[in-house]
Amino acid sequence: MTEVLIKGGRIVTAVDDYVADILVKDETIEAIARHIDQPTAEQYDASDLIVMPGGVDVHTHMQSPVGDTETCDTFETGTRSAAFGGTTTIIDFAQQEYGETPKHALDRRLALAEPQACVDYGFHIILTEVTNEALSELPDLINYDGVSSFKMFMAYPGVLMVDDAAIFKTMRKVGSHGGMVNLHAENGGVIQVLIEEALAQGNTSPKYHALTRPQIMEAEATHRAIRLAELAEIPVYIVHLSAKEALDTVVEARDRGISAFAETCPHYLFLTNEEYDRPGFDAAKYVMTPPLRDHHCQHALWRGLKFDDLQIVSTDHCPYCFNESPYGIYKSKQLGADDFSKIPNGAPGVEFRIPLLYDGGVGGGRISLNRFVQLTSTAPAKMFGLFPHKGTIAVGSDADLVLFNPNRSHVLSASTHHSNVDYSLFEGRQVTGKVEKVFLRGQLVVDGDRWLGKPGTGRYQKRAASGRM
Numbered sequence: 001m002t003e004v005l006i007k008g009g010r011i012v013t014a015v016d017d018y019v020a021d022i023l024v025k026d027e028t029i030e031a032i033a034r035h036i037d038q039p040t041a042e043q044y045d046a047s048d049l050i051v052m053p054g055g056v057d058v059h060t061h062m063q064s065p066v067g068d069t070e071t072c073d074t075f076e077t078g079t080r081s082a083a084f085g086g087t088t089t090i091i092d093f094a095q096q097e098y099g100e101t102p103k104h105a106l107d108r109r110l111a112l113a114e115p116q117a118c119v120d121y122g123f124h125i126i127l128t129e130v131t132n133e134a135l136s137e138l139p140d141l142i143n144y145d146g147v148s149s150f151k152m153f154m155a156y157p158g159v160l161m162v163d164d165a166a167i168f169k170t171m172r173k174v175g176s177h178g179g180m181v182n183l184h185a186e187n188g189g190v191i192q193v194l195i196e197e198a199l200a201q202g203n204t205s206p207k208y209h210a211l212t213r214p215q216i217m218e219a220e221a222t223h224r225a226i227r228l229a230e231l232a233e234i235p236v237y238i239v240h241l242s243a244k245e246a247l248d249t250v251v252e253a254r255d256r257g258i259s260a261f262a263e264t265c266p267h268y269l270f271l272t273n274e275e276y277d278r279p280g281f282d283a284a285k286y287v288m289t290p291p292l293r294d295h296h297c298q299h300a301l302w303r304g305l306k307f308d309d310l311q312i313v314s315t316d317h318c319p320y321c322f323n324e325s326p327y328g329i330y331k332s333k334q335l336g337a338d339d340f341s342k343i344p345n346g347a348p349g350v351e352f353r354i355p356l357l358y359d360g361g362v363g364g365g366r367i368s369l370n371r372f373v374q375l376t377s378t379a380p381a382k383m384f385g386l387f388p389h390k391g392t393i394a395v396g397s398d399a400d401l402v403l404f405n406p407n408r409s410h411v412l413s414a415s416t417h418h419s420n421v422d423y424s425l426f427e428g429r430q431v432t433g434k435v436e437k438v439f440l441r442g443q444l445v446v447d448g449d450r451w452l453g454k455p456g457t458g459r460y461q462k463r464a465a466s467g468r469m
C-alpha cells in the first residue's frame with residue numbers, strides 16, 4: 001500500500017483555509033488532521049506552501065485534428081505540460097467526423113489517449129452531424145460512457161457549424177439524462193461574409209482574423225444559445241467567452257434564473273487586441289477564436305469572475321507551432337502566411353493557467369484565494385460531473401494535490417515549458433506563485449523541474465451529470 005503524508009501545509013479549497021497534515025493511502029485522501037504521525041508513510045514537508053486540489057482544465061485540444069490541421073501536442077506531451085502547471089485532470093474533445101457516430105468518435109479518442117495520458121482525463125463529444133442515429137446514442141453515452149457534455153459550433157460553416165434545429169434537438173435529447181450542451185457561440189454565417197469581404201479587398205494579414213469576428217456576433221450567438229436552452233429546459237455552457245456584450249447576455253439570463261454558465265480563458269484576461277498590431281506575421285501567434293478583445297472586455301471578464309457571472313477559467317489549449325519545423329505545415333501557423341483565414345485557430349496555455357491566475361488574480365487583488373481554487377478546480381469539477389473525487393481536498397477524494405509556493409517568482413517561457421509548441425503567448429512574463437510538487441492520485445508526478453510520472457498513468461473519468469450546479 002502506498003502511503004504519503006504531507007505535513008503542515010496551508011490547505012486551501014474553494015471554502016477552507018487552514019493548516020493541517022494530509023494522509024494519503026493508495027489513491028485517495030485517508031485523513032486530514034492537525035497532526036498525523038505515520039512513520040511508514042513517505043513524508044513531505046509543506047510548511048510555507050499552499051496545498052490545493054489539482055487543477056481541472058475542462059477545455060483542451062490534445063492531438064486534435066480539424067480539417068487538414070492537427071494540434072502539435074500529443075496526449076503525452078500535452079498532459080505532461082498540464083501536470084507541470086498543476087492541472088491533474090483535463091476534459092478534452094472527441095469530435096464526430098462526418099459519417100461517424102458519436103460513440104465511435106469517443107472510442108477512437110479513448111484508444112489514442114489511454115496509453116499516453118499523464119493526468120486523468122475525460123471527453124466532451126463534439127457533434128457535427130445530428131442524425132437520428134446520433135441522437136439515439138446520446139443517452140447511453142451519458143449513462144454508461146460517462147460523457148455528459150456535448151459541444152456544438154455555431155461558427156465555421158461547412159466544417160463544424162450546426163444549425164439551430166440541430167442544437168435544439170440535441171438539447172431536448174440530453175436534458176432529461178443529465179446532459180448539457182457547450183456552445184462555441186459566434187454567428188458563423190455573418191462572420192463568413194466578413195471574411196470573404198476582407199479577402200476580396202486584399203486584407204490577408206492576421207489582424208483581419210480579429211476584425212472579421214465582431215463582439216456583437218459573439219453576443220448574438222450567446223443570446224440564441226441561451227434562448228434555445230431555455231426553451232429546451234436544459235442548462236447551457238458557453239465556452240471561451242471573450243466579449244463584454246456576450247457576458248451581458250449571460251448575466252441577463254442568470255438574473256432571470258436560467259442555468260446559463262460560461263468560462264473564459266487566461267488569454268482574454270491578460271492580453272488585448274493590441275497584440276494584432278505586432279509587425280509581420282508575429283500576430284498569428286494570437287490567432288485564436290474568439291479573438292483577443294479590448295480593455296473594456298478584459299475589465300468586464302475580471303468583474304464577471306469575481307461575481308460568479310463567469311464560473312470557470314479553462315485554457316482552450318489548442319497549440320499550433322509558429323514555425324513549420326519540426327512538426328510540419330499542418331501543425332503550424334505558417335499555413336496562413338498569405339491568408340489569415342487559413343491560420344489554424346488556437347493558442348497554447350495549459351501549463352500557465354494556474355500561475356497566471358494566481359499572480360494576476362490573487363496577487364493582483366482581483367479575486368480571493370478561495371475563489372482562485374474554485375475557478376480552476378472546484379467549479380469545473382462540479383460543472384462537469386467530477387466532484388467530489390476531483391476539485392477538492394476531503395477525506396475520500398482522489399489525492400490530486402498541488403504544493404504551491406505563493407512567494408516564488410518565475411518567468412513564463414516556451415524555452416522552459418513542457419508542451420511541444422514553440423512559443424508562448426506570455427513569453428517573458430514574470431509571475432509570483434509556482435507549482436512545486438504535484439500528486440496524481442497519491443503519486444508524486446512533478447517535483448520541481450523533475451518529471452516522475454509515466455504516460456498511461458492518467459485514467460479516463462466517467463462523469464456524472466453536467467450543469468446541475
Ligand code: DUC
Nearest residue numbers: 184289316318345346
Ligand atoms: N474553438 C475552440 O474551442 N478551440 C479552438 C478553436 C475554436 O474555434
Ligand code: ZN
Nearest residue numbers: 184239240289
Ligand atoms: Zn470554440
Ligand code: ZN
Nearest residue numbers: 059061316318
Ligand atoms: Zn477549444
